[in-house]
Amino acid sequence: MRSKKKIIQINIPTAWNELTDRQLFRLAAxxxxxKSGKALYVAVWMILVNVRWWQFRKMGKNLRILSEVPMWDLAESFGYIFTNRNLTRFPNGIRDNSGHLHFPPQVALGDLTIEEYALAVDLHDMFMENKDTEYLQMIAAILYSPLGLGRRALDRSALPHLSDSFSKVPKEQLFAISLALSGSRAAIENRFKKAFERKTPTAEKLDRPAKPKQSLAEVIRAMTQGDLSKYKEICHVNVYVFMAQFQQDIVTAKENKLKSRNAK
Structure with a gap:
């Protein structure tokens, strides 16, 4: 007779946003x-089951599970960690160098202006390119506000000073902010797909130099047509309101272009 598989019941988070801040910090690190391969999977598993170093009994139980069940079978229960990084909840408990607690932005950056979002995204692209955590410190200064004072308006001139105040924030916390920003960015781009459409190049265009990707900051400047007062006004628009209008403008422009072509 074929032996039955042993059934093991363990509760672990089933989505990124279900992770506790402690799990998120450890996972980000x-x-x-x-780490790669099996070592990475084992580390992730121990974080998700929330084993702490002094919990020897719990540690022993999970080590026994790891010895009895193939890691690749266990990995099916947390594959989302690697395939669907849709974290949109930013961690709490971020303190600056003076120990002052800061509160995070809303889920999926719902309370950011388009200027704040555009700057944070540009800085994050720079971080992903060279892995300099100073960019993450600046992102933290943009996204987080002192507890009890409400969200502060973005002041680009004060940003270097504000980012310095996050220089002692542990790297795992900065990495967690990075993961949340990536997930929130993906959520925004998925919601406004027409605004982020990527054209598939034709065979003729493949041999031509690729045009540099237009940043959101450049989009904002183009929309103002050199009008400084209009620029300041647009910069303070909520990111979701801006993206909805930007997407509608793209759709309208395409429809008008099609009508013009059909009229000829």
């Missing part, structure tokens, strides 16, 4: 480490 692992994801940005040099």
């Amino acid at each position: 692992v994801m940005y480490s040099s």
Whole structure:
């Protein structure tokens, strides 16, 4: 007779947003480490089951599970960690160098202006390119506000000073902010797909130099047509309101172009 598979019931988070801040910080540290293969999967598993170093009994139980069940079978229960990084909840408990607690932005950056979002995204692209955590410190200064004072308006001239005040924030916390920003950016781009459409190049265009990608900051400047007062006004628009209008403008422009072509 074929032996029955042993059934093991363990509760672990089933989505990124279900992770506790502690799990998120530990997971971020692992994801940005040099771990790979089975070592990476084991580290992720131990974080998700929330084993702490002094919990020897719980530690022993999970080590026994790892010895009895193939890791690749266990990995099916947390595959989303690697395939669907849709974290949109930013961690709490971020303190600056003076120990002052800061509160995070809303889920999926719902309370950011388009200027704040555009700057944070540009800085994050720079971080992903060279892995300099100073960019993450600046992002933290943009996204987080002192507890009890409400969201502060973005002041680009004060940003270097504000980012310096986050220089002692542990790297795993900065990495967690990075993961949340990536997930929130993906959520925004998925919601406004027409605004982020990527054209598939034709065979003729493949041999031509690629045009540089237009940043959101450049889009904002183009929309103002050199009008400084209009620029300041647009910069303070909520990111979701801006993206909805931007997407509608793209749709309208395409429809008008099609009508013009058909009229000829």
